[in-house]
Amino acid sequence: MDVYEWIEWMHGRPNRKARQRRLFGAIDHAMPNWEKALKHPAFQTWASWKHPVTNKTRLEILITLSLDNFDGLNTARLIKISQQEIDLLHRYGTLYLSPNDFLGHSSIIDNRYEVMRSLGMGGFGIVSMVYSHEIEEFLALKTIRDELLTDLHARTQFIQEADLWVNLGQHKHIVHAEFIDKIGDEVVILMELVEPNNNGLTSLQDYISNSANIPIEQIVNLCVGICEGLSHAYSMGIKAHRDLKPDNILIENGSVAKVTDFGISSLTQSTLFSSDLAGRKIEINQTTGNAIMGTLPYMAPEQFLSAKDCDERSDIYSFGIILYQLISKGRWPYGDISSLMKKVAKENVLSQYFHLHSQAKPKFLFHKLFKITKDCLQKEPHDRPQSFQHIKRMLLEAIHAKNEIDTPIEEEPVFDPWETGRKAASLLRLGRYEEALELFDEILKKFPLGVQWEFDKALTLSKLGRDDGAFDLYSKILDRDPTDLGALVNKGLLCQKSGDLTQAAQLLSTALEYHPDDINTLINLGNIAYKLKKFEAASQYYTRTVDLDSGYATGWYNLGLSFRALGLVGESNQSFTNFLQCSDPLDSRREYVMSALNQSG
The missing domain is CATH 3.30.200.20 (Phosphorylase Kinase; domain 1)
Structure with a gap:
């Protein structure tokens, strides 16, 4: 199918099947003007562009999303990207630049x-x-x-x-x-x-900055969502968000508030680059014990003394600032920041903000939600509402009679194997192996033929030192598919770990036969050859890895070692130099490499 055929199929809106109707319904909702976008003169050029790394055209991705997956949301997302990238062409004054001129950055x-x-x-x-x-x-x-x-x-x-x-x-x-x-x-x-709505608004800050008057019903709806999201976070062990502000609240479909950026909810960093509403960067340095973190215009008074000691009530103060902005067309409760800070020296900005947050009173507003705002902005934590659940009820009571507020019925969570699998894989990558293993076992009891989950469970068992269990799982996978790359390589590594280099080499050679350009297989075959003191063979394997990826630090390091074992000092030094150029600055191997280079002059 070429670009013209796909566009014709899209414009034809086939609706014989329910999934086709759902596809176009989702596209219409996510991007009402998508048909106009496909008619743009440059769309065909954009869709035909082939990425030099993936070797896929944009059209191939569109066909996968629409015809194969019937994924209307992601189809619309890619069409939106076509508009944005084509718009770049207008900035250069022509619609017909080479596609690489505007797509090569991808x-x-x-x-x-x-x-x-x-x-x-x-x-x-x-x-x-x-x-x-x-x-x-x-x-x-x-x-x-x-x-x-x-x-x-x-x-x-x-x-x-x-x-x-x-x-x-x-x-x-x-x-x-x-x-x-x-x-x-x-x-x-x-x-x-979470993408922008049809007016380009994504965050709560966008809504505050671009809306003259936000209806009270919409304010309450968004704020209730914020309360529910933060209440859930506290129930999962978060002590405080510490950086609650409109930029960190995204709005989905114009109505669903989603809290994001929990980056300083746990603290180890001692330096923060913050900013004020006037856009100036402020660097704050404190000892780790009482580090100050957050965004200055939204920080509770106690947060200036120690972010570590903040709790839910500190976030409630920040929420009060946000609520004030929502009901005042974006104003800050303690005056115009630009005017207040205009004559303040940069080194005094922190103390000035602390003074305002701890002493100033919010300017009065004639609004139904002002009392709640004022309660949240009390200077002492114990004088504020003590939980977001309390604030949620106050907000609902502001627009409903008390007897109209129903307690929501908690729905029984439905077991989702894909969601559970993603969480288990994330726990594995974070080193929380026992928790990951428990989730993989739960999935495999319900879905015993889940190959990816079996593989990840085997990885987890290896991390826990249970190599026999991992070996059995890899063997089980290979019984079903003798060409499975991951199982061949990892089973080979377990053999290598146990000292059976012959079987390890056989498994890895089989992997290389089916997957000749797999760097992981090549590096491990090189390692086996190196252990057997077959340095010439090892150097050949390592050379292939850096030929495939010139930025592969381990390949250059191992190649340098093998050349050194062969007495080829010049080649070894060049490999080590390449290693230094592409390795992580914190890589522990750098110390040895620099010492070796210094010794060889």
């Missing part, structure tokens, strides 16, 4: 996640919209910022955030972490994608 992470565009940057992470070529969906991917890769505190903080996301589970009013992955040595968080 990078691939770990050959799996295709970056479509940036979604924003937080204190520790960068969030990007990505397309997963494995699960054929769009997701939000959060990675640690490049400049923090060498900051051990920041990396620890980011891993703790990932751990926290897994604990939170799934809730309607929290941005859901689909799963945690590892790319190289770095943990990344894959989250549900």
